[in-house]
Structures are given as structure tokens and as C-alpha cells.
Amino acid sequence: MISAGIDIGSRSIECVILNNGKIREMRKIDTGFDPIGQAKQLLKGLEFDTILATGYGRNLFEIEHEATTITEIKAHARGAVCFFPGAITVLDIGGQDSKVIKLNESGKVIRFEMNDRCAAGTGKFLEIMAQTLGFNIDTFGIEAAKAKKDLKISSMCTVFAESEVTSLVAKGENPNEIARGLHIAVVKRAVSMLNRVSSQGPVVFTGGVANNPFIREQLARITKREILVQKTPEMNGAIGAALIAMEQNKGKEK
Amino acid sequence: MKPDLLKKLQHITEQNIIDIENHKKNGNHAIGFYCLYAPTELAVAANAIPLPLCGTRQAPIEAAEETLPRNLCPLIKSSYGFAATDTCPFFRFSDIIVADTTCDGKKKMFELMSEIKPVHVLQLPQQQNFNLFLEPWKNEIKNLKTVMEETTGNKITLEKISNAIKLLNRERRAKKRLMDVAKAKPSPLTGTQMVEILFKTGFFADKETGIDLMNEISDECETLIERGDSPYTKETPRILLTGVPIGLGSDKVVKILEDSGASVVAFENCSGYKQTFQVDETCDPILALAEQYLSIPCSVMSPNHGRIELLDEMITNFQVDGVVDLTWQACHTYNIEAFQIRKFVNDHFHLPYLHIETDYSESDTEQLRVRIEAFLEMI
Ligand code: SF4
Ligand code: SF4
Numbered sequence: 001m002i003s004a005g006i007d008i009g010s011r012s013i014e015c016v017i018l019n020n021g022k023i024r025e026m027r028k029i030d031t032g033f034d035p036i037g038q039a040k041q042l043l044k045g046l047e048f049d050t051i052l053a054t055g056y057g058r059n060l061f062e063i064e065h066e067a068t069t070i071t072e073i074k075a076h077a078r079g080a081v082c083f084f085p086g087a088i089t090v091l092d093i094g095g096q097d098s099k100v101i102k103l104n105e106s107g108k109v110i111r112f113e114m115n116d117r118c119a120a121g122t123g124k125f126l127e128i129m130a131q132t133l134g135f136n137i138d139t140f141g142i143e144a145a146k147a148k149k150d151l152k153i154s155s156m157c158t159v160f161a162e163s164e165v166t167s168l169v170a171k172g173e174n175p176n177e178i179a180r181g182l183h184i185a186v187v188k189r190a191v192s193m194l195n196r197v198s199s200q201g202p203v204v205f206t207g208g209v210a211n212n213p214f215i216r217e218q219l220a221r222i223t224k225r226e227i228l229v230q231k232t233p234e235m236n237g238a239i240g241a242a243l244i245a246m247e248q249n250k251g252k253e254k
Numbered sequence: 255m256k257p258d259l260l261k262k263l264q265h266i267t268e269q270n271i272i273d274i275e276n277h278k279k280n281g282n283h284a285i286g287f288y289c290l291y292a293p294t295e296l297a298v299a300a301n302a303i304p305l306p307l308c309g310t311r312q313a314p315i316e317a318a319e320e321t322l323p324r325n326l327c328p329l330i331k332s333s334y335g336f337a338a339t340d341t342c343p344f345f346r347f348s349d350i351i352v353a354d355t356t357c358d359g360k361k362k363m364f365e366l367m368s369e370i371k372p373v374h375v376l377q378l379p380q381q382q383n384f385n386l387f388l389e390p391w392k393n394e395i396k397n398l399k400t401v402m403e404e405t406t407g408n409k410i411t412l413e414k415i416s417n418a419i420k421l422l423n424r425e426r427r428a429k430k431r432l433m434d435v436a437k438a439k440p441s442p443l444t445g446t447q448m449v450e451i452l453f454k455t456g457f458f459a460d461k462e463t464g465i466d467l468m469n470e471i472s473d474e475c476e477t478l479i480e481r482g483d484s485p486y487t488k489e490t491p492r493i494l495l496t497g498v499p500i501g502l503g504s505d506k507v508v509k510i511l512e513d514s515g516a517s518v519v520a521f522e523n524c525s526g527y528k529q530t531f532q533v534d535e536t537c538d539p540i541l542a543l544a545e546q547y548l549s550i551p552c553s554v555m556s557p558n559h560g561r562i563e564l565l566d567e568m569i570t571n572f573q574v575d576g577v578v579d580l581t582w583q584a585c586h587t588y589n590i591e592a593f594q595i596r597k598f599v600n601d602h603f604h605l606p607y608l609h610i611e612t613d614y615s616e617s618d619t620e621q622l623r624v625r626i627e628a629f630l631e632m633i
Contacts, residue, residue, distance in 0.1 A: 073628035116621050
């Protein structure tokens with residue numbers, strides 16, 4: 001059976017096609033101003049027996065395509081368990097929000113917490129800061145890792161942090177050190193949410209920010225926990241959705 | 255529900271306003287209340303209408319923020335905003351406000367409100383230890399009796415208080431009966447309807463009319479239950495809402511829960527099941543009022559074990575599948591208590607629990623929707 005999962009986030013849309021549970025194709029596009037139009041664009045030429053939508057645009061998509069939907073909480077949990085069976089803690093840092101999910105032994109969500117009210121501590125925060133410092137977002141983590149010492153950033157609000165960074169630059173501070181400080185600020189914010197929800201055991205780290213090596217390294221250092229990341233962490237929600245689409249469809253066939 | 259009953263419900267607010275106006279034209283009085291801790295029996299005993307003024311709407315909040323800090327509980331801002339903008343007819347009708355020293359925000363707000371209208375503040379103890387606090391609280395209630403007499407010019411005899419207790423006990427029983435119809439699986443009413451009925455029946459000039467209406471609705475619901483008539487099925491997840499008070503205009507969480515496929519069957523808050531107590535009719539009425547009202551399990555009390563006991567009973571009796579704990583933004587007492595409530599619900603009942611912190615505005619609807627849908631997926 002071919003199943004599809006589409007994760008319509010506020011910054012990007014990911015789509016995954018599974019052939020009997022094995023990944024066959026993965027696609028990604030920016031959300032832009034027209035999520036439904038972009039989703040259509042992304043799905044062009046793809047064929048599947050069943051599709052399930054997740055992410056903040058899921059309900060719009062449902063109306064348009066008669067697809068079923070699940071929340072990104074459930075999708076990320078399912079994806080994490082697929083790559084790391086037995087996972088009980090998931091940290092997701094995406095473009096516009098972050099969340100921590102706690103699962104029981106059978107993979108069921110038992111608690112979660114989200115930060116989706118401001119950009120602080122998300123991919124968007126890092127993106128804006130990289131831009132302010134003149135770094136490329138893809139190598140921002142590598143640049144931060146080059147710094148020898150910490151430069152503490154006190155503002156967590158994106159707007160205030162931006163002006164703090166600007167004035168640090170004006171004072172002649174080293175941009176790599178500022179980058180390091182910004183990364184650590186993001187990690188610390190995630191850690192306090194992480195500890196509130198689930199304070200022990202390995203952490204499955206998902207979402208686009210999990211691609212950043214310096215965030216991963218600092219997360220492991222500060223939490224003293226094992227950090228598990230699959231090859232394409234930004235696809236995790238869409239993979240989870242496609243898996244659940246497959247499982248739901250099998251249930252129906254029976 | 256029957257169309258004529260729905261229609262009746264739609265028009266009761268207008269009717270209530272006319273009735274209260276007439277009552278006042280005849281030289282009678284109305285007393286404004288903001289919190290469940292103040293015994294409305296004393297207003298009734300003085301032949302005055304007690305009016306629940308607690309602000310549940312977003313509209314006056316902006317105006318309130320010209321005076322009050324933005325980072326304050328929306329209930330306090332809404333309450334003050336209605337007073338400051340003179341846009342609540344029930345506030346206008348009130349000859350005096352009876353306030354309580356509950357949370358910090360509210361008691362300081364009342365200082366400002368007293369510049370708009372006379373406010374009598376009851377010094378509410380923060381603990382329910384009767385040995386220490388029953389006597390001073392009893393004195394507060396005696397003082398309130400004097401204030402009610404002075405405001406209305408009517409003498410309050412002990413007999414009148416006893417009669418008021420009996421009347422309001424009957425009203426609370428009618429309320430309990432109404433809320434208990436949702437114990438049926440599935441419930442014949444939606445949670446949103448329940449909120450509307452409870453809210454609107456608070457403003458009757460004549461308590462008997464309110465009691466009759468509630469009983470009429472309960473009768474109707476019991477027929478619906480017998481017929482198996484319900485907006486839900488037996489499989490619909492049954493949710494208990496606990497925490498801060500809600501009303502028309504501040505019921506968005508109930509609406510989103512029900513839009514997302516749940517049935518809100520129980521309200522453990524002071525706009526709901528906390529109102530179902532009975533005052534002892536057999537002992538000295540002032541003492542009976544003092545004991546019963548001081549026992550209300552609100553988070554302003556420390557400790558507040560009564561809330562856990564009430565939850566324990568309600569989760570069982572309403573056959574609940576999940577608990578949503580609502581905190582208004584900047585309400586520290588409920589926010590902190592959420593930690594204990596989560597632990598109790600998880601450890602004792604192994605039920606999904608969701609804590610929501612929000613205000614009256616619609617700005618976070620989508621964010622709430624994700625949390626609520628994810629919570630329902632856990633059931
Ligand atoms: S929540 Fe507590 S303090 Fe607030 S009105 Fe209700 S009983 Fe009074
Ligand atoms: S909800 Fe909390 S902060 Fe608001 S009035 Fe009631 S106790 Fe005070």
C-alpha cells in the first residue's frame with residue numbers, strides 16, 4: 001500500500017510517500033502565503049492510496065482534500081517511535097514552534113507541552129539571528145562551534161535579542177561568540193520545557209533545528225542525556241502521518 | 255431541547271433586566287456580588303436582588319487596561335472594565351458592591367472600583383481552619399448583615415435569614431439537579447448549553463422563577479435521556495473542566511473542546527459544581543452561613559484539599575474520560591495548583607490531563623485547537 005503524510009507547518013510543508021511503510025519519496029516546499037496552493041504544488045504527480053495531514057494547516061487541507069487529520073503531537077510521536085522504538089521523550093524544534101512529548105512504553109502520548117506563542121527558542125529565532133550576524137543559516141551551528149568562549153545573551157524575545165545582537169556587534173564583539181551565545185540560549189529554553197515534561201532517559205530530537213550540530217552537542221552537554229536524531233529530522237512529522245495513514249487504512253480493509 | 259424552551263432561554267436576559275428595573279422602581283434594592291464566598295442569603299433576607307457581576311466578556315478589557323496593568327487576570331479586568339465604562343446594566347442596578355479579599359489582583363482592583371460605586375469588602379480568611387478563622391469570618395458576615403440593613407433600610411431578622419437559606423438551598427438543589435443531567439451517558443445537553451443556562455439563570459429578580467425554569471429544563475432533559483436523545487454518542491469523550499470560573503463570553507475552551515468532538519459534562523469551578531453546596535438549616539443561621547461559605551474549595555485557600563475531594567467525586571460520578579484545567583492568564587493561585595491537580599488526575603485516575611492558560615480574547619484559538627485536539631487524541 002502507498003500511503004502519504006503531509007505536514008503543513010507555518011514555515012514549510014513536508015510530504016512523505018511510504019510503500020508498505022518504507023520511505024519511497026520525500027518532498028519539501030516553503031509554505032509562503034498560500035499553504036493550500038503550495039501543498040497542491042508539492043503533491044503534484046504523486047500517487048497514493050491514502051493521505052493524512054498534520055501541522056497547523058491540517059484542517060484547511062482536510063476540507064480541500066477529504067483527508068483525515070491528526071495533530072503534529074501525535075505525528076511526531078509516531079515518527080519518533082518508528083526510528084527509535086521504545087522512545088519515551090520527543091523534543092521537536094521546528095520553524096515556528098517547539099514541543100516536548102512524553103510517551104508510554106506502547107508509544108501512546110501521555111503528556112505534552114508546546115511553545116507556539118512566540119518565535120523565541122525556535123528555528124525562526126535562529127534564522128533571524130543568523131541573518132543579523134551575516135551567517136548562512138545552514139552553517140550557523142558550525143560557526144557557533146568555532147567560538148572558544150560563551151557570550152551570554154540575556155534577551156530571549158526575538159525582537160529584543162535582535163537589537164541586543166546588533167549592539168554587541170557594534171561593540172566589536174566576536175560574531176562567532178555571539179552565535180554561540182544565541183545557540184545556548186535556544187538550548188536552555190528547550191531544556192526547561194524538556195525537564196518539566198520528562199526529565200530522564202534518551203531524547204529523540206526532531207524538527208529542522210535538529211539538523212544543527214551545535215544545538216545537538218549543547219543539548220547533550222546540558223541535559224547529560226543521549227540525544228537521538230534520525231537522518232531527516234524535519235521530515236519526522238510527515239513520516240509519522242504517513243505511517244498512521246497506513247495503519248488506519250489497514251484497519252479499514254480488515 | 256424543545257424550541258419553546260430555547261426561546262425562553264434566549265429572552266430571559268431582557269426579561270430579567272425589565273424585572274429588576276421594576277423592582278428598583280418600587281423602591282427596592284439590588285446588590286452586586288463578585289465571588290462565591292459572599293453569602294447572597296443576606297441580600298435576599300433584606301429583600302434585595304443579589305446580582306452576580308463577575309466579568310466574563312472581552313469587550314471592556316481594553317478600557318480597563320487604561321487603568322489596570324495589562325498583565326492581569328482577564329476576569330478582573332473585565333469586571334473592572336464593565337464598571338469603569340458603565341456598560342453592564344446589572345452593575346448599574348447595584349446599589350452597593352460586596353467584594354471579598356480573595357486573590358491579590360481582585361482585592362486591589364476593588365480599591366479602584368470603590369471610586370465608582372460603594373464597595374463593602376469582606377475580609378476572607380485564606381485558610382479553612384475553623385479554630386482560627388471561623389470566628390472572625392462570622393463577624394464579617396454579621397457586619398455584612400448590618401451593611402445590607404443600612405443599604406436597604408430593611409431589618410434582617412434571624413427568621414428572614416433562615417428563610418433565605420431555605421430558598422437558596424432550593425435554588426442550589428435545582429442547579430445541582432440540572433448539572434447532574436449530564437451524568438447520563440451520553441449527556442442530553444452540550445457543555446456550551448449548560449454554561450448558557452447556568453449563566454443566565456443567575457440574574458432572576460425572583461428566585462422562584464429561576465428555580466422553576468431550571469426544573470423545567472431538567473424535566474425536559476430527563477425525558478431526552480429516557481428517549482436516548484443526545485447530541486452525542488456513548489463513545490464521545492466526556493470531559494470535566496476544572497479551574498477558574500467561566501461564563502458567556504469566556505467559554506471559548508468549552509466551545510473548542512466540543513468543536514473538536516468532545517462533550518463537556520462537568521464543571522468543577524465556582525460558576526458550576528462549586529455552587530451545589532447546602533447550608534445547614536438546623537443551626538444558628540449566621541454560623542451555618544459562615545461554616546458553609548468558608549468551606550468553598552477555591553485556590554485562594556491554602557491549602558485547598560477540598561478541590562481534590564470534589565474532583566474525586568465528580569470524575570467518578572460523571573464518568574469522565576479526561577480533565578481540562580483552565581487558568582486565566584496571570585492567575586497565580588490556579589496556575590500553581592495545576593501542578594497538584596495534574597498529579598492527582600494522573601496518579602489517582604490515570605486519565606489524560608491538559609492544563610490551559612489563556613485569556614478572553616480569540617487570538618490564540620488555533621494554538622488552543624492543537625492542544626485540545628492532541629489532548630483528545632490521548633483519550
Ligand atoms: S475563583 Fe475563587 S476567588 Fe474567584 S470568584 Fe470563584 S470562588 Fe471567588
Ligand atoms: S481567576 Fe484567579 S486571578 Fe482571576 S479573579 Fe479568580 S482567583 Fe483572582
